[in-house]
Amino acid sequence: MSEDEKKCFFCGYDSEVTYLPQKSFSRLYDCEYCGTYILDRQGFDILREDENKFKMACVLNERRLKGFRGVALDDETKKEDLVCGYPRISVNELLAQFPQTAGEFLNRILLNLSRLAPRPFSEISLSFRRPDNLYLFTKDTGECITILKELSEQGLIRDGNSTQQELRKILTLRSWEIIENLQNSAIDSKKTFVAMWFDSTMKDFYEKGIKPAVEKAGYIAVRIDLKEFNDKICDELIAEIKRSKFLIADFSGLRSGVFFEAGFAKGLGREVIFTVREVDVEKLKEHFDTRQYNHIVYDSPEDLQKKLYNRICATIV
Ligand SMILES: [Zn+2]
Structure with a gap:
């Protein structure tokens, strides 16, 4: 070669x-x-x-x-x-995922830079000898300098201890606030919120069905009961749904919480994937017009895993 x-x-x-x-x-x-x-x-x-x-x-x-x-x-x-x-x-x-508007450029440059910082306020090093301009979505070295200058004038970055070979920059508090907002808007999230009945009969459906399907598709499953929480479970739940890119609502057992969480996620404009055990389909139909939501109906954890994985790949970009 x-x-x-x-x-x-x-x-x-x-x-x-x-x-x-x-x-x-x-x-x-x-x-x-x-x-x-x-x-x-x-x-x-x-x-x-x-x-x-x-x-x-x-x-x-x-x-x-x-x-x-x-x-x-x-x-x-x-x-x-x-x-x-x-x-x-x-x-x-x-x-087509290359940024188009000035706002997109700014947001995604800030997100890229934040990913280079091991901790908030640590120095980010950018080299002109390596293709570090990719982080700024700009081919031209002159333009890179202009962008960094603009970020600095907007109070978004400040100078670190630069050397001959590399530029060192630090994201400011204002930057981190913008970054946190962008992350909370979930455009960038890898999290999937799973709303379901926490019953021992559902354990295998989660462990061998939902969780592996979500992970195989490249996302992280978040269930609120599996995390430590205080008495403000509701705030925590709402915050996690906001941080998630999409939600999986499993209606087995017809828990009212699942209806609430699915409705809340829909209201935020998140994609919601509806699933239900075959044994619960008839009961669900009595309460809820399921036809418009095209539920995934499953009879085993393996069946759920396969169908859910295909649905995530087909509907979530
Ligand atoms: Zn490359």
Whole structure:
């Protein structure tokens, strides 16, 4: 393999490249910035343009920082169809995730920078020798400097102890407040709130059904009873729903709390996935018009896991 072939296809930084002969000589790249991705030898026309290569590097770098697993780049998205363990995601879908408006640029730059800080108020180091400009969604070094200057003038960052090789910046209190608000709005969340009946008969459905389905899809399941809480359970519950990207409402046992939590999440504009045990379907119909919500009906934890995983992949971006 030539030196050139050991570079990341998107950001050009040194990376591990492995041939996958079983997949018509696709390559698996492992880049410190863009993470792990599989690219077909044929490539994609749209990715020949430098501008699109750069956009792709920014989006993949952001996904890596957010803790998403790698991707197999494809013409269309089929997350449940794995290539060497990586979900197929369309190139166009990823390119469309590049920020468009000034507000999006600002929010996502702040979120990226916050992910580089081990603790609030610790120094963030940015190098011009490495593709650190990906964090700023900007190809041009001059523009990077302009952005940092603008952030500084807006009171969002201040100078740390910079050296010749690297710039060190510190996010200000104002920045951390914005970041916390963005995280609470859950656009970026990996959490899934699970509203269900806490009964011993439901234990296996959670442990072997819901939890593995959520994790396989790349999210974290949050159940309020499994956490330590004080007497303000309701505040805690509302805060967790706000922090979650979507909610799974299991109506088995017809608990009123589940109806409340599902309604609250819907009111916040969150996606809600409805599930119910087969034995409870008739009872549920007496209380609730289930047809409009297309419930997942299951008869075993395995059945629930499979159906729920497919539903998450199909409906949650
Ligand atoms: Zn890269």
